Amino acid sequence: MNPRNYNPSALTLAVASSRSFSLGSRSLIACVCFFVVSTLLLNPSVGQDAAKPKLAIHVAKIITSAGEPITNGTILVADGKIEAIGKTKNIQVPDGYQEITHKFSFAMPGLIEAHSHVGGSGDLNEMVYQTNPELRNWDQIIPHNDDLKVAIAGGVTTICFIPGSGTNMGGWGTLMKTGPGRPEDVIIRAPGVLKIAQSGNPERRDGEVGSGRMGMNYVIRQQLEEGRLYVRQWDDFEAGKIAQKPKVNLRLEYFKPLFHREIPVVVHTQAYQVVQSTLRILHDEMNLKVVIDHGTFDSYKISDEILKRNIPVMAGPRGFRYEPEDGQIKGIVAEYAQRGVEWLGVNTDAPVIPQEELAFQASMAVRYGWNEEDAVSGITIEAAKALMIDDRVGSLEVGKDADILITTGSIIDPRNYVKQVFIDGVSVYDISKDRRRF
């Protein structure tokens, strides 16, 4: 499907069907990932050229995602980073700091979306070939676009912007902030992740190999083997093991950070058998850093194998499942948690679920039995660790990016909302000035 031929009624149909639980809706839900929301109606982006302000933010409670909450706390921010954090009484505010007081509010880390398609233009799926390690999406990101502005109002400050799942290997995604600035200002890492899709959407129906799971996994394995061999040749050359300098193959270049385990592969994988092959092929055989980025349907039943390998699950956008064995509706995240999986989060697959509703995804998971504190970690530090950017974002700690939400209370309670958002120490949303956007 050409993303330019975006059909709004088809999107509505697919989203509506995601509310049903029949197996037949799988393919429809899968289709959703193809659809693309045009984000061309934008306002001029605002640069971040002005010097970053020095801030002292005082709140009733700080949720740090790095240990116990701090009551009556203060965060000092300078140069876009957190300079100090602690009880207000223990922190001396130096001269020249702008004091921002939210006396009855919470501060918490900006939320991190592990699976998003709204970071730029709608060019998500290039599907002529079945595997596309030559493709990257950071040439068409649109910082602070209309979707991201609302996302900020929902507390989302970092997204993993990835190609779609129209092919088995969609290309390389970008880890980026949602705030304003030039592309180079908002990109955290590019290539940020590799996107692989193992079932459903990428099935080939035009006569090529890959009409089913056997074929698709065959194709994925072949492509990864080619990449691994290429990286090994270069590694051997650089280690002095071979004299002949390998030829640069532009198509395989970005496999280097992947096979060096510096960036993860985020995998469109869902249902028990598919996750099983994710673990076996991508983790066991290829030794990659893996993120299970849907993990829905009955995938939670393979939790013991996931646990053995210490692989994160960023579940969603579907949050629940009808279990025929006992006739119950099960919360997918809660089912993982009950089986001991702790490296756990949720995703929206935006625009499948609107980007600003990431916290709602966590709320619904809590409604089905996930622990509330774990849910907060799940959409902050656990997602940051999964995406391998926890050195910069995901928790409020000294030295990390000052991506801070001011909320009226726990973000997991849908009655609460976001009052102000700082990204890299700059206020990018403030309901007292911008009015509420979400």
Place this chain on the structure above:
Amino acid sequence: MNNWMIKTQPLKLLLTGLRLTLAITCMFHCGGPAAAQENISLVKANQLFTVDGEVLSPGQVLIEGGRIVALGESVEAPENATTIEVDTLMPGIINTAGDTGLSDNGAEVSREIVPDFQTLDAIDWLSRDFKEALDQGVTTVQILPSTESVFAGFACVVKTAGDDPVVTDRQGVLLAVCADPTSRNRSRSRPDSIYVRQPTNRMGVVWIVRRTLHRAQQPDADLPWTADTQEILHGILTGEHSVLCVSRTDFDIRSALKLGQDHGFQPTIYGGDEVYRMMDDFKASGARLVYTALTTNASASALRGSEGTELRWNVPGRLHSSGIPFCLAGPNLLDQARFATRFGLPRDEALKAITLYPAQTLAMEDQLGSITTGKQADLVALTGDPLEPTSRVLWTMVGGEIYGN
């Protein structure tokens, strides 16, 4: 103009052999024995917009051998000079993003990498487009290939009239760094269709540019293109061929500039609809802009594309105050200049934006673009100030010959 077709053939061979330079251009336009060049004309105007100097009021210009030989408030003319009196005189208008006379839109739909194709091979010299261009005061046009292919081919530059209309057959290679090349391509349709190929979206466009230039940089035995193509691609990398990038959105413009940076060329950006989102960065890039988003003609949508939705009337004024080198291009250039002044572009700049600046874009400002002694006698006579909507074109002079009314 029937004889153009015949004249163009040997001309083309010559040009292909010699690799065109401005010097050759000069040869065609100042050395030839055309009848026009024996004429001596004195044009007297109530006001004469030289564009690169003062407005002369009154102003007179003496033309001999297709060139401007004298200029002033009053010029002494030989006895055999024909005297023509008009109200207003300005330099011939130059359109750097035209499709005048171009058959099939200049499209090659079967493949993405055809830099060795040239629009000159598809010009219909009998086309009514040339008359329409003359009617609008256009004397020089750069004819761009369609953006159906990523490496779409060479733009040529032609005069809109005269016996030797071809200025250059290889002005520069057009790269479509935008969504246009994806328009026909499909994945997963009939596998035997020629349209099952990359790019089907922008990720593919960027990849094709990167892959192609990378392979051209490290040529191997089994290059998937001809030696000609390889030579041209190599010429892009060495700076021998200039690069015209059609890019309209903010991110496409950035991609074009970055691809240029990564491969050692400085593109001229054609389109530029969303340049207002990135004025500072664009200026810092040092690139030149051919702004085609300002059009009063809905049929120009092919040039403008479906991208870029915001009002853009004020962009030329902002480009000027930002110090970004730009010109206006596309259809109805007098109207474009008029609207640009209405939304903030100074009047003298608006005239330059359709005459001198496009000449600079083509690196032909020593021959074209202003009423200056020594330059080609490409002039437009009007009934009044060019920027007034009540003024109309009386006639257009190309190389000393008058066309129209």
